Amino acid sequence: MKELVSRCPIEEVMQVLSGRWPTLLLYYLKDGTKRFSDLRRDNPTVSHKMLTQELRKLEKAGIVQRTTFEGYPLRVEYDLTPAGLGLVPLIDALGDWWEETEDARLGTGRLIERAVQAST
Amino acid sequence: MKELVSRCPIEEVMQVLSGRWPTLLLYYLKDGTKRFSDLRRDNPTVSHKMLTQELRKLEKAGIVQRTTFEGYPLRVEYDLTPAGLGLVPLIDALGDWWEETEDARLGTGRLIERAVQAST
DNA sequence: CGGTATCCTCGGAGATACTG
DNA sequence: CAGTATCTCCGAGGATACCG
Numbered sequence: 001m002k003e004l005v006s007r008c009p010i011e012e013v014m015q016v017l018s019g020r021w022p023t024l025l026l027y028y029l030k031d032g033t034k035r036f037s038d039l040r041r042d043n044p045t046v047s048h049k050m051l052t053q054e055l056r057k058l059e060k061a062g063i064v065q066r067t068t069f070e071g072y073p074l075r076v077e078y079d080l081t082p083a084g085l086g087l088v089p090l091i092d093a094l095g096d097w098w099e100e101t102e103d104a105r106l107g108t109g110r111l112i113e114r115a116v117q118a119s120t
Numbered sequence: 121m122k123e124l125v126s127r128c129p130i131e132e133v134m135q136v137l138s139g140r141w142p143t144l145l146l147y148y149l150k151d152g153t154k155r156f157s158d159l160r161r162d163n164p165t166v167s168h169k170m171l172t173q174e175l176r177k178l179e180k181a182g183i184v185q186r187t188t189f190e191g192y193p194l195r196v197e198y199d200l201t202p203a204g205l206g207l208v209p210l211i212d213a214l215g216d217w218w219e220e221t222e223d224a225r226l227g228t229g230r231l232i233e234r235a236v237q238a239s240t
Numbered sequence: 241c242g243g244t245a246t247c248c249t250c251g252g253a254g255a256t257a258c259t260g
Numbered sequence: 261c262a263g264t265a266t267c268t269c270c271g272a273g274g275a276t277a278c279c280g
Contacts, residue, residue: 010143010215017214018138023130036242047274052243062225073241074280083221090217093210094137095130101203105182156262167254172263193261194260
């Protein structure tokens, strides 16, 4: 985890949400409680190590709640915290934006050729 | 750039926004046109290579517009596209959420100890 | 079952130098 | 000034094995 220069809140959230798994985990956890093994099944390509690591990161950030149940076999459940729940619609908004702007994003900048002007 | 399994829009945006620089560049570009060298000055720690690389990624995604001016010395300007402009408030919302929920995020899950229950 | 530790590898990212 | 190419290196992340 690389140190940040500034204390910019955007840098800080992105530090937590960056990468392939955080938002995916959010996505699966918004349906409700999931066990560790459930999350592995939801994301077949995540490695055992990465999953624990990313869940820990989200836990430390106060986005997910980890609950352990003693006994054998071991059992651990993950939920979104209230704060984490509030994050979900913001992530969804990003996904919506991505879809809605698809035409605009791929159109703009290809047809408009402002380039090749002479500078002083 | 790792391939995605699914075509989930959230995975796709995060692929573009993940990392340290994309949101920072968005932040600096929302003030208006910036030259390459301006952006280097804004982010003293980004390497020459990373900056071009990240700008290209944002350009391909249709978030920034790159305009070149022929002549010596070379001159290249970067702007947010209309679509990119629409992304800014969504990123800001994430930053706001991060600040607003700070207490909730750090409080929840430390005081509440649901753990240590017996399973069957 | 869930977590941690160890090892190993592969590619992301810096430094440097050259071109238009 | 902006971009690309080459080389290098460090560490993120996979595989494996063992513990509670």
